[in-house]
Amino acid sequence: MLFRKLSLQPYRDAEAEIGGGTDFEEITLENDAIEEVGTETTETEPTESVEETKPTEEVESPKVKLKYNHEEKEYSLDDVVPLAQKGLNYDKLQEKFEAIQNNPALAKYSKVEEISKLLGYQTDDELLDALYQTHYERTAEAQGLTPAQIQKEHELAQKERALVEKETTTAQQQRENKMYADFASNFPEVKADAIKPETWAKVNNGMDLIVAYNMQQNQDLVNELKIFKQNAENAKKAPVGSVSVNGSDNTKHDDFLDGFDSI
Numbered sequence: 001m002l003f004r005k006l007s008l009q010p011y012r013d014a015e016a017e018i019g020g021g022t023d024f025e026e027i028t029l030e031n032d033a034i035e036e037v038g039t040e041t042t043e044t045e046p047t048e049s050v051e052e053t054k055p056t057e058e059v060e061s062p063k064v065k066l067k068y069n070h071e072e073k074e075y076s077l078d079d080v081v082p083l084a085q086k087g088l089n090y091d092k093l094q095e096k097f098e099a100i101q102n103n104p105a106l107a108k109y110s111k112v113e114e115i116s117k118l119l120g121y122q123t124d125d126e127l128l129d130a131l132y133q134t135h136y137e138r139t140a141e142a143q144g145l146t147p148a149q150i151q152k153e154h155e156l157a158q159k160e161r162a163l164v165e166k167e168t169t170t171a172q173q174q175r176e177n178k179m180y181a182d183f184a185s186n187f188p189e190v191k192a193d194a195i196k197p198e199t200w201a202k203v204n205n206g207m208d209l210i211v212a213y214n215m216q217q218n219q220d221l222v223n224e225l226k227i228f229k230q231n232a233e234n235a236k237k238a239p240v241g242s243v244s245v246n247g248s249d250n251t252k253h254d255d256f257l258d259g260f261d262s263i
Contacts (some may be wrong), residue, residue: 183209
């Protein structure tokens with residue numbers, strides 16, 4: 001414990017000046033409220049130094065300036081690749097677009113659309129429906145039937161026509177598949193690019209591919225024979241031998257080439 005010692009000397013001096021009074025003794029007070037408190041020093045363990053990791057900076061992709069619609073914009077290389085791929089198809093798409101624009105059917109459609117607006121219809125479909133309805137009414141009046149009956153017959157006829165067209169297309173496709181299979185079986189070594197355009201034209205006009213290709217081969221043989229015969233005649237006219245001392249002709253004759261004279 002700590003003890004606090006109080007000095008009463010100032011009080012004695014004051015008492016002496018005024019005279020008399022109680023004798024003060026040196027009083028030692030025990031301060032129970034004060035306790036000796038040891039100061040503990042807590043040692044903190046040194047923390048391991050953690051190296052600060054800086055976030056990796058993303059490398060910005062280079063920019064490329066492109067001009068489109070009279071306006072210049074910047075694009076990254078990642079964006080340029082798909083744009084370039086689309087640009088490669090531009091010529092082909094432009095050709096298709098021009099073909100559609102020059103299609104006569106499109107010009108007729110534009111006229112139908114114009115007439116629809118002139119007659120007060122919102123769309124050309126409304127005009128077509130009105131024309132069909134007029135046809136149903138006139139036909140019904142002529143045949144003594146109702147427009148609904150004529151419309152029903154017309155719809156059934158359309159479905160039947162569509163079914164016949166589908167069956168015809170399927171049968172045609174089956175015939176073509178069989179024709180190609182037969183050709184591949186008879187001429188397994190022949191590639192498609194070996195067939196000449198005039199041969200394909202005959203096939204498109206209904207001729208069997210095997211027959212058309214046989215005609216192509218025959219014509220090729222005729223052309224080769226003509227060339228071979230011409231070369232033989234040129235070889236006969238060329239001086240290939242010499243005259244002997246006694247004046248005889250030593251020019252050699254090829255019996256195989258001479259045989260073409262009779263052709």
